[in-house]
Structure formats: C-alpha cells, structure tokens
Amino acid sequence: MNVTQDPAAAATDWGPFGRPIFDDPKARALSRVGVVDVGSNSVRLVVFDGAARSPAYFYNEKIMCALGAGLSDSGRLNPEGRARALSALRRFQHLARGMGLPPLSAVATAAVRDAEDGPDFCAEVLRETGLKIHVIDGREEARLSAQGVLLGWPGAYGLVCDIGGSSMELAEIHENTVGRRVTSPLGPLKLRDIKGGRKGRRDYIREVMEQLKSEMGTQRDRLFLVGGSWRAIARIDMHRRGYRLKVLHEYRMSAKDVRETAKYIEKRDLDKLRSDCGISSTRMALVPYAIDVLTRLIHTFKPKDIAVSSYGIREGLLYEQMPQRLRARDPLIEASRFAEMKDARVPGFGKTLYDFVSPLFSGARHSKRRLVKAACLLHDVSWRAHPDYRAEVCFDNATRANLGGLKHSERVFLGLALLHRYSNKRHGSSFEYLYDLLDEKGQHEAEVLGKAMRFGAMLMVTSNGEIGDLQWQPRKRVLHVTLPDSARPLYGEVAESRLKSLAKALDASVDLKFSKPAPEPEPEPEQAPE
Numbered sequence: 001m002n003v004t005q006d007p008a009a010a011a012t013d014w015g016p017f018g019r020p021i022f023d024d025p026k027a028r029a030l031s032r033v034g035v036v037d038v039g040s041n042s043v044r045l046v047v048f049d050g051a052a053r054s055p056a057y058f059y060n061e062k063i064m065c066a067l068g069a070g071l072s073d074s075g076r077l078n079p080e081g082r083a084r085a086l087s088a089l090r091r092f093q094h095l096a097r098g099m100g101l102p103p104l105s106a107v108a109t110a111a112v113r114d115a116e117d118g119p120d121f122c123a124e125v126l127r128e129t130g131l132k133i134h135v136i137d138g139r140e141e142a143r144l145s146a147q148g149v150l151l152g153w154p155g156a157y158g159l160v161c162d163i164g165g166s167s168m169e170l171a172e173i174h175e176n177t178v179g180r181r182v183t184s185p186l187g188p189l190k191l192r193d194i195k196g197g198r199k200g201r202r203d204y205i206r207e208v209m210e211q212l213k214s215e216m217g218t219q220r221d222r223l224f225l226v227g228g229s230w231r232a233i234a235r236i237d238m239h240r241r242g243y244r245l246k247v248l249h250e251y252r253m254s255a256k257d258v259r260e261t262a263k264y265i266e267k268r269d270l271d272k273l274r275s276d277c278g279i280s281s282t283r284m285a286l287v288p289y290a291i292d293v294l295t296r297l298i299h300t301f302k303p304k305d306i307a308v309s310s311y312g313i314r315e316g317l318l319y320e321q322m323p324q325r326l327r328a329r330d331p332l333i334e335a336s337r338f339a340e341m342k343d344a345r346v347p348g349f350g351k352t353l354y355d356f357v358s359p360l361f362s363g364a365r366h367s368k369r370r371l372v373k374a375a376c377l378l379h380d381v382s383w384r385a386h387p388d389y390r391a392e393v394c395f396d397n398a399t400r401a402n403l404g405g406l407k408h409s410e411r412v413f414l415g416l417a418l419l420h421r422y423s424n425k426r427h428g429s430s431f432e433y434l435y436d437l438l439d440e441k442g443q444h445e446a447e448v449l450g451k452a453m454r455f456g457a458m459l460m461v462t463s464n465g466e467i468g469d470l471q472w473q474p475r476k477r478v479l480h481v482t483l484p485d486s487a488r489p490l491y492g493e494v495a496e497s498r499l500k501s502l503a504k505a506l507d508a509s510v511d512l513k514f515s516k517p518a519p520e521p522e523p524e525p526e527q528a529p530e
Contacts, residue, residue, distance in 0.1 A: 420450020
C-alpha cells in the first residue's frame with residue numbers, strides 16, 4: 001500500500017496540533033544523524049532516525065572506558081581508558097561511513113577538558129580516525145544536557161542535573177529556554193579520590209553543594225536527572241519498590257524514595273544488587289558515590305518532584321540543530337504521525353478517526369486530547385502482527401516505545417486504548433499487572449477510546465473520506481451516531497456488534513441514523529437560440 005501522504009489530507013487543518021512537519025526539508029535533514037559523546041566514564045555513539053522531533057535510536061553503542069579514572073592524582077587520562085576510547089572511536093567512525101551518515105558530531109566533556117594530555121588525545125583521534133572532537137566546557141555541557149531534556153519535555157521547567165564521571169552540571173529551564181547553569185567536580189570518579197573516607201567525602205559534597213546553591217538560587221520545581229549513575233539509582237529504586245514498568249524515561253521518585261533507596265543500597269550486597277537490577281559492574285562501583293551526591297542535592301534544593309530523563313547531551317546536540325518551528329512541536333504527535341505514514345494501511349486516516357471520536361472527549365484537557373490524537377494515529381500501525389497477539393503487541397509497543405513527553409500512566413492509557421482497538425476485553429492479558437499504574441477512571445476512558453476506534457475502523461476506506469459523526473449526551477446516556485448513506489454497505493453485523501460494545505462501555509443507548517445524500521443540482525434550462 002502506498003504510504004505517500006495524500007496532498008489533500010496534507011493541506012487540511014490539523015486542529016490544535018498543527019500540520020505534520022517531519023517531511024519538511026529541514027526536518028528530513030535531521031532524520032539520520034550520528035553523535036558521539038566522549039565522557040569521563042563512557043564513550044557512546046548514537047544514531048538518530050525517524051521523526052526528528054521524537055527520534056528513534058537507530059543505533060546506540062556504549063563502551064565503558066573510564067577515561068577520567070585517576071585524573072585527580074595524575075592529571076592525565078587513564079592510559080588504558082585512552083586506548084579503549086581510541087579503539088571505540090575507530091569503530092564508530094567506520095560504522096558511520098558504512099551507514100552513509102553525514103559527518104559525526106563529537107563532543108568531549110570533563111575528563112578530556114581537564115587532562116593535560118586532552119589536546120594530544122583529540123589530535124590522535126583526528127589523525128587516526130578523521131573525527132574532530134569538540135571539547136566543551138562545563139557550562140556548555142549543562143546547556144546541551146538541558147536542551148536534551150527540552151527535546152523530551154517541551155515546555156518543561158525546573159532544574160536539570162547531569163552527572164558524568166568527573167563532573168556534575170546544573171541548569172535551570174523555563175519556557176523552552178535554558179537559564180543559569182553551573183558545573184562542579186562532583187562526579188563519582190573524582191569523589192573516589194577525596195581524602196577522609198565517607199565522612200570526608202560527604203563534607204566535601206555538602207560544601208560544594210552550598211556553593212552551587214549560592215549561584216543557582218532557589219530551585220524548588222521539578223528536578224530532572226540526566227546521566228548513567230542516576231539511571232542506575234532509578235533501577236535500584238524500581239527494584240526496591242517492586243515497580244513493574246521498567247522504563248527509565250519519565251520514571252518518578254520523591255525525596256522520600258531517594259532517602260529510602262540510599263538506605264537500601266547501604267544495607268545490600270552490591271554484587272547481588274547489581275545482578276538483580278541489571279547494572280554493569282563498572283557503573284555499580286560508582287553508585288555509592290552518586291547516591292551521596294543525590295541525597296545532598298535533594299536536601300539542598302528541595303525539589304517538588306524528581307523525574308529521570310533518558311535524554312541528555314546527545315539529544316541536546318540534535319535539538320541544537322533543529323529549527324525553532326520543529327522544536328515547538330509535540331514529540332508524541334510527531335512520532336505518531338511518522339509511524340502512521342510509515343506503517344499504517346491507510347495513511348492519513350488517523351486524522352479522520354480523531355475527528356470522529358473527539359466528541360466523546362469534548363470536555364477533556366489538552367493533555368488528554370493529545371493522547372486521543374496519538375492513539376488514533378497509531379491505531380493501525382501494528383496490523384502486520386498476528387491477529388491472536390495484535391492487541392498485546394499494541395500495548396507492549398505503546399508502553400515501552402521510545403516516545404517523548406509521556407508519563408508512565410499516560411503510556412498505560414495509550415496502551416490500553418490500542419489494546420481495546422483490537423480486543424473487547426483487557427482481562428487475561430499478560431500485561432494486566434501494569435494496569436494499576438492508571439486509575440480506574442483512566443482505564444475506563446481508554447476502553448471507550450479503544451472501542452470507538454474499533455468501530456470507526458470498520459468505516460475506513462480512504463484517508464480523508466467522510467465516515468460520519470458521533471454526538472454524546474452523557475447526562476441522558478445517549479450516543480447519537482450519524483453515518484453517511486454511502487456507508488450503508490460498510491455497516492454490517494461486525495460493525496453493529498462493535499457499536500453495541502462501545503455503547504455498553506458508555507452505559508448508553510444508541511440513536512443510529514443514516515444521512516441522506518445531498519440532492520444533485522438540477523440542470524439549468526437550455527437557452528433558446530435568439
């Protein structure tokens with residue numbers, strides 16, 4: 001089936017979400033971009049693909065090199081780590097050429113900028129691989145990490161904290177801009193070299209944190225955590241709490257959770273905890289230092305809540321290249337449109353379906369309407385899955401996909417709506433253990449949406465054809481359904497059964513009618529010849 005967007009559909013008003021722009025030339029230029037992050041602890045290549053505003057990870061490889069290990073004592077890069085990093089960068093450059101990528105964007109952070117042999121390392125990399133590394137200072141590192149958070153959370157506000165191996169950066173974000181930002185030596189690799197044991201380390205962390213507070217001022221909004229050590233702590237917090245959705249992006253913790261997890265780490269055998277949580281031994285060795293930083297950070301700034309971000313400096317590099325009109329887009333909607341154009345049987349029908357089901361959510365907030373829109377765009381992208389498993393495949397994709405701007409409860413809402421697109425019942429699913437991440441009202445709304453899409457899909461013929469109207473009277477519990485006369489052949493027993501299922505979910509009666517076709521204009525009488 002042709003996945004090219006219908007020009008007529010492209011010209012249509014898309015309502016509050018705007019027309020899709022992932023196919024705009026400036027957005028297409030960002031559809032396959034590779035970035036390299038040479039950090040103090042790891043060296044990573046990420047290749048982004050798909051809708052630039054909400055990119056998928058086409059390729060993602062990390063090598064733990066510990067370039068910054070021992071830097072405080074020697075003043076130089078770790079020799080073994082340097083050799084491993086050079087080998088990794090040779091491989092990354094070779095992979096990029098094989099993928100036909102434009103030149104890689106490569107940045108190096110604290111270890112390379114602080115080491116006396118950092119310039120020599122960059123020159124060796126350029127000579128051996130042809131890859132030019134841009135060494136950025138701490139404030140620039142903070143800015144790029146904050147932009148990575150903005151890529152995932154448009155309009156986010158609060159304090160971004162990015163922890164690497166040799167440094168920790170803070171940046172404030174508000175109204176899609178990055179404000180004050182600072183850098184500090186509170187990276188775990190440097191903290192290992194602080195004298196005086198744990199007491200000496202904690203005293204040092206407290207002293208540095210007070211300096212950071214004096215520079216950043218009061219920061220009591222949301223705290224966004226960026227960096228591998230924070231993600232490792234989040235994994236441990238999930239394990240301690242028995243949290244079931246193992247998606248780190250947008251995982252939420254409270255200050256109390258962090259304090260409890262700090263005690264949990266202190267009392268557990270680290271090797272067993274590492275194995276239970278799926279954390280590498282290299283990363284786990286840094287966790288005891290990182291948790292001391294996090295507890296002091298929270299005590300100092302007292303954020304209202306804490307969110308883990310999988311997006312950071314690498315995503316910030318991509319965000320840097322985006323035109324403003326692309327930055328302003330909703331990443332969830334752009335990603336969903338891209339998926340529809342690429343994988344749906346009738347690309348463009350998602351908008352028609354959204355217009356059809358919208359009256360059921362007429363009083364909903366924008367946050368709910370964007371989920372309804374995304375569900376309609378994604379309603380048919382999993383059609384290739386086996387019919388017996390299609391509902392569960394949809395749920396799994398929605399809850400675990402790399403989608404920005406989604407809380408975990410919203411992932412479950414989207415998953416349940418798509419599950420009900422293919423199944424009347426949700427009980428008995430292998431994902432039933434995740435349902436309670438969404439309250440009962442949300443579960444019911446997702447069911448209504450899914451069953452409305454299930455009925456509307458029976459009327460799918462063309463991307464922009466008229467399929468009818470729904471009008472919902474919640475007080476009278478009446479669902480008015482008006483279908484065009486041309487849809488009579490489509491309203492068979494399966495469609496009727498699906499409409500009854502929707503009505504049952506709404507606890508409503510149905511008023512169904514077919515609109516009469518508009519009369520054709522009468523031909524004008526011929527003029528008599530003069």
